């Protein structure tokens with residue numbers, strides 16, 4: 001369970017020192033971490049945005065989902081913690097091995113921070129950590145997409161140097177309304193020129 005100070009919706013964010021906020025990559029998950037991760041995801045979905053779900057799918061489905069993510073070879077699961085408690089996550093998704101033409105590009109997906117832990121800089125830390133991992137593996141481009149309604153995310157990614165290259169007019173459907181999607185990319189390393197020279 002998040003500590004009481006994390007649940008104060010509407011109160012001004014307290015400054016968070018570096019040792020209280022941490023980002024980890026998970027390769028396995030304890031029951032305690034899984035519980036906190038599911039709780040954070042449920043809260044983000046109820047608040048209006050959470051990796052495709054519009055309503056929480058239920059605890060069993062959510063637990064299976066995150067356990068499944070850890071088994072997918074192309075996925076890396078990153079979590080952010082506040083005072084040790086998981087309050088958000090993001091995934092780095094590598095291209096499938098048959099996609100040779102796009103082998104230089106990875107995707108950042110399913111990022112969220114629980115409403116009770118927002119505005120402390122955790123999403124910025126999480127995004128930078130995902131970028132570091134992608135860069136360290138040699139990826140040159142990081143792609144991501146968001147619903148047009150996710151204005152905090154749009155500001156976050158723009159502030160971190162992501163370029164919006166296109167708008168999908170029929171990206172998602174929420175409460176019967178079709179909404180647009182904004183597609184972003186960021187160059188993690190300079191690309192070779194078209195003629196192959198650096």
Ligand SMILES: CC(C)(COP(=O)(O)OP(=O)(O)OC[C@H]1O[C@@H](n2cnc3c(N)ncnc32)[C@H](O)[C@@H]1OP(=O)(O)O)[C@@H](O)C(=O)NCCC(=O)NCCS
Nearest residue numbers: 049111112113118119120121122123124150152153155156
């Ligand atoms: C987007 C989200 C991850 C931001 O999490 P967060 O931890 O509160 O973000 P941070 O505190 O790291 O803020 C980093 C930057 O994001 C932007 N931002 C964050 N919250 C914002 C808000 N409410 N309004 C406008 N911009 C906001 C700002 O540019 C901010 O930088 P600043 O503090 O220097 O102004 C969170 O609001 C969320 O989970 N939203 C729902 C899910 C979602 O949209 N996921 C993204 C794509 S799937």
